Amino acid sequence: MKILDQESQRSWERLTDAIHFYGAKASLEFLAFSYHLPDKNGKWVEMLGVHVMPGTEATPELVKSLEPDVVLSGNGARSKLPNIPGIDRANVMTAIEAYKHPEKVTGRVVVIGGGETGCDTAVYFAMDKGLDVTLIGRNRNLAKDAGPIAGSALMKHLQEYAKGIYSGTACTAISGKSVTCERYGDIFTVPADTVIIASGMESLAEEGEQLRGISAEFRRIGDSEKVGNVRTAVRQGYDAAVQI
Numbered sequence: 019m020k021i022l023d024q025e026s027q028r029s030w031e032r033l034t035d036a037i038h039f040y041g042a043k044a045s046l047e048f049l050a051f052s053y054h055l056p057d058k059n060g061k062w063v064e065m066l067g068v069h070v071m072p073g074t075e076a077t078p079e080l081v082k083s084l085e086p087d088v089v090l091s092g093n094g095a096r097s098k099l100p101n102i103p104g105i106d107r108a109n110v111m112t113a114i115e116a117y118k119h120p121e122k123v124t125g126r127v128v129v130i131g132g133g134e135t136g137c138d139t140a141v142y143f144a145m146d147k148g149l150d151v152t153l154i155g156r157n158r159n160l161a162k163d164a165g166p167i168a169g170s171a172l173m174k175h176l177q178e179y180a181k182g183i184y185s186g187t188a189c190t191a192i193s194g195k196s197v198t199c200e201r202y203g204d205i206f207t208v209p210a211d212t213v214i215i216a217s218g219m220e221s222l223a224e225e226g227e228q229l230r231g232i233s234a235e236f237r238r239i240g241d242s243e244k245v246g247n248v249r250t251a252v253r254q255g256y257d258a259a260v261q262i
């Protein structure tokens with residue numbers, strides 16, 4: 019088995035086994051964590067006979083050259099961007115970009131999106147980074163995808179640390195220094211130096227599909243098949259593997 023992942027720069031020895039599995043970074047990290055294995059960056063995977071090719075993009079040409087019998091495509095998802103005027107401004111970033119570059123999250127922060135990711139991100143930058151954070155969510159119920167236990171803990175932290183929480187509120191425009199909002203017909207602005215968008219993810223299915231037809235068997239797994247969470251991604255990877 020081979021794993022191709024474009025993110026890490028680590029180089030790994032190649033093997034000639036017949037199964038190729040690309041992406042699934044979160045799944046690997048979660049498995050390493052679950053089994054308390056010593057090196058979550060990949061060495062333990064090698065111990066199991068899996069060969070990792072980090073820093074390697076799984077192009078159709080490359081995958082073809084490996085002559086796989088089975089390709090499992092776990093290339094993940096990308097952030098959905100709502101159609102809000104001003105979303106392309108330099109002070110706007112997705113939640114993923116905010117976690118990757120927390121140094122770019124400065125001043126008064128507005129998080130747009132009241133799901134689990136938006137609430138989590140707002141708590142992280144308010145509680146851990148001590149920033150002035152306001153959350154804006156279109157639904158009346160915030161973090162409803164987090165479930166009752168995690169959701170209530172998240173709401174407790176949000177209420178304690180966030181500067182402002184607006185549920186049932188739509189963001190209608192973003193400027194350099196504020197966002198415009200609409201709530202039950204009222205229009206108001208919230209000051210914002212940094213705007214973080216957490217309005218959901220969409221599967222990278224089309225990119226993954228480019229690898230279909232190279233091998234006798236092909237499946238998409240994880241967020242590439244259906245946007246979910248670490249548990250659903252790991253489960254799909256597991257189910258696909260046992261069916262091979």
Ligand SMILES: Cc1cc2nc3c(=O)[nH]c(=O)nc-3n(C[C@H](O)[C@H](O)[C@H](O)COP(=O)(O)OP(=O)(O)OC[C@H]3O[C@@H](n4cnc5c(N)ncnc54)[C@H](O)[C@@H]3O)c2cc1C
Binds near residue numbers: 024
């Ligand atoms: C901000 C945020 C917070 C989240 N928090 C949680 C949480 O607390 N708990 C939870 O359970 N879930 C959480 N999720 C969801 C969870 O991260 C995903 O459901 C999970 O990572 C999906 O795993 P995956 O393996 O399918 O895809 P990913 O983890 O996205 O991995 C896909 C990998 O494929 C690689 N790749 C893509 N294209 C190619 C290519 N052509 N060649 C080689 N490699 C490629 C990418 O570089 C990436 O490493 C969160 C998501 C976001 C965005």
